[in-house]
Amino acid sequence: MKDSHDSEVSRREFIGGTGAAIVAANTIPVKAxxxxxxxxxxxxxxxxxxxxxxxxxxxxxxxxxxDRWTLTELLRDHLGLTGTRIGCNRGECxxxxxxxxxxxxYSCSTLAVWAHGRSVQTVEGLEKSGRVSKLQQAxxxxxxxxxxxxxxxxxxxxxxxxxxxxxxxxxxxxxxxxGNLCRCSNYNAIVEAVQAATRTGGA
Amino acid sequence: MKTFANHNPGSVDEAVAIAQAAIxxxxxxxxxxxxxxxxQLVKDRIPNRPGAxxxxxxxxxxxxxxxxxxxxxxxxxxxxxxxxPLSALAASSVVRQRxxxxxxxxxxxxxxxxxxxxxxxxxxxxxxxxxxxRNGFNCYKAGGNQCFSIVGEHQLHAIxxxxxxxIVHPSDVAPALVALEATFHIIGxxxxxxLPAAEFFVLPRDDAGHENVLGDAEVLVSINLPASxxxxxxxxxxxxxRQTWTHAVASAAVVLDMEEGLCRSARIVLGGVAPIPWRVQxxxxxxxxxxxxxxxxxxxxxxxxAEAQPLxxxxxxxPLTRRLVERTVLAVSGVA
Numbered sequence: 001m002k003d004s005h006d007s008e009v010s011r012r013e014f015i016g017g018t019g020a021a022i023v024a025a026n027t028i029p030v031k032a033x034x035x036x037x038x039x040x041x042x043x044x045x046x047x048x049x050x051x052x053x054x055x056x057x058x059x060x061x062x063x064x065x066x067d068r069w070t071l072t073e074l075l076r077d078h079l080g081l082t083g084t085r086i087g088c089n090r091g092e093c094x095x096x097x098x099x100x101x102x103x104x105x106y107s108c109s110t111l112a113v114w115a116h117g118r119s120v121q122t123v124e125g126l127e128k129s130g131r132v133s134k135l136q137q138a139x140x141x142x143x144x145x146x147x148x149x150x151x152x153x154x155x156x157x158x159x160x161x162x163x164x165x166x167x168x169x170x171x172x173x174x175x176x177x178x179g180n181l182c183r184c185s186n187y188n189a190i191v192e193a194v195q196a197a198t199r200t201g202g203a
Numbered sequence: 204m205k206t207f208a209n210h211n212p213g214s215v216d217e218a219v220a221i222a223q224a225a226i227x228x229x230x231x232x233x234x235x236x237x238x239x240x241x242x243q244l245v246k247d248r249i250p251n252r253p254g255a256x257x258x259x260x261x262x263x264x265x266x267x268x269x270x271x272x273x274x275x276x277x278x279x280x281x282x283x284x285x286x287x288p289l290s291a292l293a294a295s296s297v298v299r300q301r302x303x304x305x306x307x308x309x310x311x312x313x314x315x316x317x318x319x320x321x322x323x324x325x326x327x328x329x330x331x332x333x334x335x336x337r338n339g340f341n342c343y344k345a346g347g348n349q350c351f352s353i354v355g356e357h358q359l360h361a362i363x364x365x366x367x368x369x370i371v372h373p374s375d376v377a378p379a380l381v382a383l384e385a386t387f388h389i390i391g392x393x394x395x396x397x398l399p400a401a402e403f404f405v406l407p408r409d410d411a412g413h414e415n416v417l418g419d420a421e422v423l424v425s426i427n428l429p430a431s432x433x434x435x436x437x438x439x440x441x442x443x444x445r446q447t448w449t450h451a452v453a454s455a456a457v458v459l460d461m462e463e464g465l466c467r468s469a470r471i472v473l474g475g476v477a478p479i480p481w482r483v484q485x486x487x488x489x490x491x492x493x494x495x496x497x498x499x500x501x502x503x504x505x506x507x508x509a510e511a512q513p514l515x516x517x518x519x520x521x522p523l524t525r526r527l528v529e530r531t532v533l534a535v536s537g538v539a
Contacts, residue, residue, distance in 0.1 A: 048208045067209040067261070070242070090243050091317060103290070103319045109239045110320060113209045114263060157315065178447040179314025 052116035056081065057125030065112040072096045074112035075122060083123035083152045087181075094180030097153035098122050104157045104179070123152035126159060135159060135197040142193035146184035154180045158194045167198055204246055205257045209235075211266035215390045215424055218262045222420040223392045230259040234422055236286055236325030237265075239317050244330060249337060251330065252419055253412030254346030270424055271322070273298065279430035285324030285423045289376070290315070292323060302428055304437035304456050308379040311441045314448045324423040327377050327387075327403075328415060331370035331478075332450055333360070343368040343411035353514065359452065362511045362520045363477035368407035369514065371450075371475050372414060377404070378456035378474040379439050381482060385428050391421030400426075404479035414478065434461050440531040441474070442523060451475030453524045455531040459490065466490045466536065471507060476524055483507040486528065495536035504529035 049064045056079060065074055072089075075081045075098070084107055087095035091109035098107045099121040107120075126133045132140070135158055145151040154177060161168055161176035168176065173194045174187075182190065212218040218234065225232045233251045235241050241251065241261075248257050264270070264286055271286035273295050281297060292298055293310035312318055312326060330336070331344055333352060341347035350368045352360050360369040377400075380387075385400040403415050403423075417423060437458040441451045454474035460467040469490035473481040486507040493499055504525040511521045 047206050050209065066206070068204040068206050070204070089246065091239050094314070094316065097316055100319075104316045105320050106239065106316045109242050109317075111209060111238065111242070111261075113211075114235075114238065114265060116211075175447075176315060179316040 050113050050116075052113055054115045054117065055119040057121055063112075067111065067113050069112040071098070071100075071107035071110050071112050071115050071120070074115075075107060075120070081122050081124050085149055085152060087149065092181075093150070094153045094157070095150050097156045097180060099156055099160055102160065102163065104160045106179075121156070121159075123155055126155060133159070135162065135194070138193040138197040139190075142189050142196060144186065144190045144193040146182075146186045150180055150182045150184075154182070154190055158190075158197070161194070162197060168194070170195065204242075205248070207245070207258050207261050209261045209263055211263050213267065215264075215267060215270065215422055218264060218267060218422060219390060219392055219420050221260070221262050225260040226419055231255045231257065232260045232262065232419065233258040234262045234264055236322035236328075237288070237317075237320040238263075238325075239313075239321050240325065240329040247337070247339065249330070249339065250345045253344065264422065276427065281428040283323055283426045283428070285322060285425055287323045289318040289321050289323065289326060292376070293318065301431035301435075302379075302383055302437065304382055304439045304458055305376060305379040305428075307439040308375040308441075308454075308456065311439065312375045323376060323426060326374050327380070327426075328417065328423060329373055331414065332373045333370045336370070343407060344370060346412060356516070357514045358516050359450075359475075360514060360517055361477050362508075362513045362517055362524070363473070363481045364406050364408075364479060365477070365512065365514070366408060368411050368478060370407070370414075370478050372404065372477065372479050373450045373475075374480070375439065375441060375451060375454060375474060378454060378472040378480040379437075380426060380428075381480040382437065382456040382458045382470045382472040383428050384470070385426050387423055388425045388427065389417065389421050390424050391418050397427075401480075401482065407478050432460065434467070435459070436461055436535050436537070438531060438535045440527055440534070442527055453520055453527055455524075455527050456480075457528070457531045457535045459495075459532070459535045461536065464494055466493055466495055469532075471503070471528060471532070473507070473524060473528075476511075476520055483510075483528070485509060490532070495532065495538050497533065497538065500529045500532045500536075500538065503532050 048067045051064045053062050075084050085095035087093035089108045091106045096108040097104050101119050157177050157180050173191050210221050222232045244251050245257050270284040272284045276282040289309045289312050293306050299306040335342050335351040336344045340351050352369045361371050381400045387398050387403045389396050439456050441454040443449050451474050453476050456472045458470040469487040471483050471486050486503045489503050507528040508521050508525045
């Protein structure tokens with residue numbers, strides 16, 4: 001269990017209660033204060049916070065989040081998991097891809113509050129006992145990362161593919177990675193790396 | 204991102220009540236399905252409803268149990284919850300077998316990540332992807348009173364049904380739903396209503412700001428498909444300017460009711476070329492009662508674009524759409 005936001009919660013006078021049933025009641029429209037002529041400082045103090053529970057890389061986290069935080073912002077800025085990247089922040093590049101209950105999703109395009117009760121896997125969750133996964137080793141061996149910015153997202157999409165299909169065809173690999181752009185355009189090496197991971201027994 | 208309050212209703216009625224209460228308090232409200240389109244709009248401060256500000260309140264429909272399933276209904280048709288993920292539609296064996304046009308449309312939406320998150324209703328109700336609207340121009344769709352594409356860049360804009368706005372409807376599943384004669388079930392502050400898919404979408408000449416009839420506090424809860432008779436074949440063909448992860452330059456949803464090589468009836472609905480899913484009944488009529496041949500399919504393509512009114516820079520869509528319809532009809536009929 002890890003609760004990284006206890007101090008923040010009390011400072012912001014988090015309106016109490018735990019558990020999913022209270023979540024809806026904790027959300028107060030902030031604009032109501034904006035329009036009443038209160039100072040901006042007051043509006044910031046009243047940003048709605050919601051307590052959520054989610055599992056990240058197998059560890060349960062109980063955190064209080066601003067409703068407007070994306071899942072990427074929670075992972076990077078508050079849980080310290082900076083392997084997940086923000087590229088476009090618009091669901092148009094794939095750098096922020098994580099597995100949400102095992103399925104690839106753009107963490108920039110889902111809110112942290114919507115991840116309540118769900119299981120998240122990030123690139124940090126791929127290594128086991130300090131060793132990179134076979135897929136990660138194949139990325140290294142085949143020079144799949146050039147600048148490396150898209151790599152964590154590519155790894156997550158490929159990991160999900162290999163979990164459901166141990167021997168994908170090149171076409172299936174390309175389709176599974178279609179939602180991850182590589183500005184170095186190193187697609188052939190990325191596909192070769194995924195193929196190599198397949199031959200050596202998958203991710 | 205701008206601050207807002209997220210609500211997790213337990214029922215559709217509660218979702219509608221939250222939205223209605225917020226609206227009466229003068230707040231801006233958006234329903235969130237998968238949220239992939241909505242969060243882009245919020246981040247870029249593009250109005251989700253014409254003239255509205257960025258939302259103060261989000262109503263998270265994913266928290267409502269039981270509105271994301273796919274099930275055969277008592278009439279032998281299919282009831283699909285509005286919150287069904289696009290990836291679930293594409294993977295559903297009953298959708299693939301009986302309503303292949305819908306499965307093919309769903310599997311060609313955007314990218315795997317968006318299909319895992321994005322929903323059927325959200326895809327149908329997404330806002331236009333016109334580059335002016337998405338870049339903050341105060342056009343009809345944002346609540347303004349002009350369409351910047353007419354004298355600007357309109358290579359991807361409408362060749363049918365345009366004016367005063369020339370957006371194209373961006374959904375892949377919407378043409379499939381119209382071609383399948385689906386009905387849309389809506390719940391709002393004034394109760395429930397059910398509409399044929401074709402009556403859900405509105406042309407800019409009737410309402411320049413909206414793409415559909417949904418009120419500000421109404422939710423598209425489920426979609427019903429009629430029972431699929433033996434002999435009904437269908438397919439969705441999508442032309443893109445790259446191989447994946449973009450909207451249709453033009454698309455065709457074709458449903459043919461075939462019996463011993465004869466086409467009993469046809470429905471042809473175009474995507475990416477009009478502000479709504481664009482049904483071409485003159486082209487459908489040519490197929491009724493006929494044996495599909497290469498010559499007939501060519502004539503169907505010609506009829507499909509007979510009413511096209513391209514702008515200065517998108518006339519390429521006319522022959523593109525003509526051949527797309529021809530090829531899709533041939534593919535569905537089994538001739539090609």
